[in-house]
Each structure stands twice: as C-alpha cells, then as structure tokens.
Amino acid sequence: MRSHSILLPVSGLLSFFSFFSFFSFFSFFSFFALVSACGAAATPANDGSNAKNESPKHGESVSKVPHPTPHTCGAEDKVHAHDIHDEDGSETFVPCSDSGKHDFSGLIKIETMPEGVHITIHATDDEVKTGALGSDVKNRDAVIVYPRGKGAKSVEVPLMHTAHGYTGDKIVPWEDLDKMTDEGTKIHVAIFDHDAKSGAHEELSVQIAVSTGKSCEKAMDENPQTIDMGKKNSKPDLSKDQLGRPMQSSQFFSGCGLPDSANADICVAVKQGKPLGVSVKVSPSNNKVAACIDKATRKLAFPQSDKLDVVKQHF
Secondary structure (H helix, E strand, C coil), X not given: CHHHHXXXXXXXXXXXXXXXXXXXXXXXXXXXXXXHHHHHHHCCCCCCCCXXXXXXXXXXXXECCCCCCCCCCCCCCCEEEEECCCCCCEEEEECCCCCCCCCEEEXXXXXXXXXXXXXXXXXXXXXXXXXXXXXXXXXXXXEEEECCCCCCCCEECCEEECCCEEEEEEEEEHHHCCCCCCCCEXXXXXXXXXXXXXCCEEEEEEEEEEECCCCHHHHHHHCCCCCCCCCCCCCCCCCHHHHHHHHCCHHHHHHHCCCCCCEEEEEEEEECCEEEEEEEEEECCCHHHHHHHHHHHHCCCCXXXXXXXXXXXXX
C-alpha cells in the first residue's frame, strides 16, 4: 500500500516537469523571435547614402553640409602681423561674406618652414565650385596669393574638397619675400567666393605682414641718445670690445648655413643687455640665411647698460 501511495506523487511530479520544460522552450523561442525582429528593424535600409564619395567633376558645383561651428568673421582692412621666428605659427580669420559666416568663413594659418612661409586656408562654404587652376575666378571658388602685395606676381592655391567646404595650402619661398624687418613683406591673400545658385560673386581679402622683428635702425630712431650733465654716479660706457664679445665669432649662427663665398653684416641695437633691434644683410642675397642669423642674434645676451649701444659685425 505504501508503494502505491509513493507512485502517485512521482507521476504528478513528472507531469509538472514536462509542462515546465515545454513552457520554458516556448518562452525562449518567443524571446529569440522578438529579438530577431527588433534587430532587423534597427538595421537601416541601404539607400546608397553609404556609398563611397566620388570626386567632383571638373567645374562641378558641390553643395556642402553646414559646419556646426563655423569660423569667426575676421576684421576687414586689418593687417595680420606674423613673426617669422614664431615656432608655433599664427592664425587669422577671413572677413565673412555679405551673406554671413554660414555661407562662407575661413581660417588662415601661417607657419615658418625651411622652404619659406607656409600658408594654409580652411574654409567652410555651403557650395564649392573649384574649376581649373588659372581659369576665370569670377565663375568659381579660388584662393590666390600675392607674395609681395596685390598687383605683383601671384600664385593660385590648389583647393581640395572637405565635408564642409575646402582646404588648400601654399609655400611662399624665401626668395619671394622682399623686406624682412619692421613692417616686413605684406602677403596678400585673395579669396574668391562664387554662389552658383544666385550667381553672386565676392572677393574677400586678408593681408599678412611677415617680419623678423624690429630693425637695428628703427630701434636707434626710437631711442635717441641724450646726455644728462647733472647725473651723478653714472656708469662708464662699455667698450667696443665688451659690447662685441657675444658676436666675436660666427659660432652663434654656425647652423645657419652661411656659404663660404657669402658675407654677412649684422647690426644690433642693445639696451639693458638685450637686443632691441637687429638687421642682417647677406651678400649675395639669401633671405633664408639672413632670417636664421637674425633669430640667433636676437637670442644673444650683452653686457648691461642703461644707454642704447649699437654693435656691428662683419663676417
């Protein structure tokens, strides 16, 4: 009798496990089907938008997606000063078009390189039509650099399409630079913006004065010599040998590559032990070497003196 009473609960237990297994299998299958359906719905249809971008055809006008953070508008008629010795380079903004910075805005970066002055433009433009180099700029977008100011020899910058506009760069060789000190050489950058939809055409301009710094002659003009007869305990003037000691040999600019067949004349206006102005003339003319010697000279330390002293040296 006890064996019979034990079999009934076991049978019921087996039936319970069978039902539970079936229910678990059905729930898992339903969950899997649901996940599969959701995954399929999340996969975007291939409408060709992910296809590889093709290069624009010659003269083709290409619409661009507006940049989320367009460049700041630059000031018109402002000359940007670039120190040739600035190792980090400098930047200036292009004046925006009449329609505003959402239509066109640009950033110009200037850097000094071994080959010369490197100019790079990054532009955001809602529509870009580059065309062929040298063709009429009234019908396309273009950037032209005048190394010695507008009206002189010019060179066009090749442009490359970007997601929000275009970019381009050009190196102005050392020999294309004119004056190296004080106001330096004014490089004129002309940006031509063409709108194919409206037919509007604008020329935006940026002027960049590249210079090694204040000249020896200008520092002398700004610091005229005065004699105070009533001044007591004045220090004696430094001798020529004392002043010339830092430039006694050409070792301080040995890395500038002055050819054996060339000469260098250096003029330094010194006050409080520091160069206030430097002028370097290399014969035959070599702006690259002259700029290098200028930079090395401005780093020299001279004997202290309250008055302005002028040191000249020929190598």
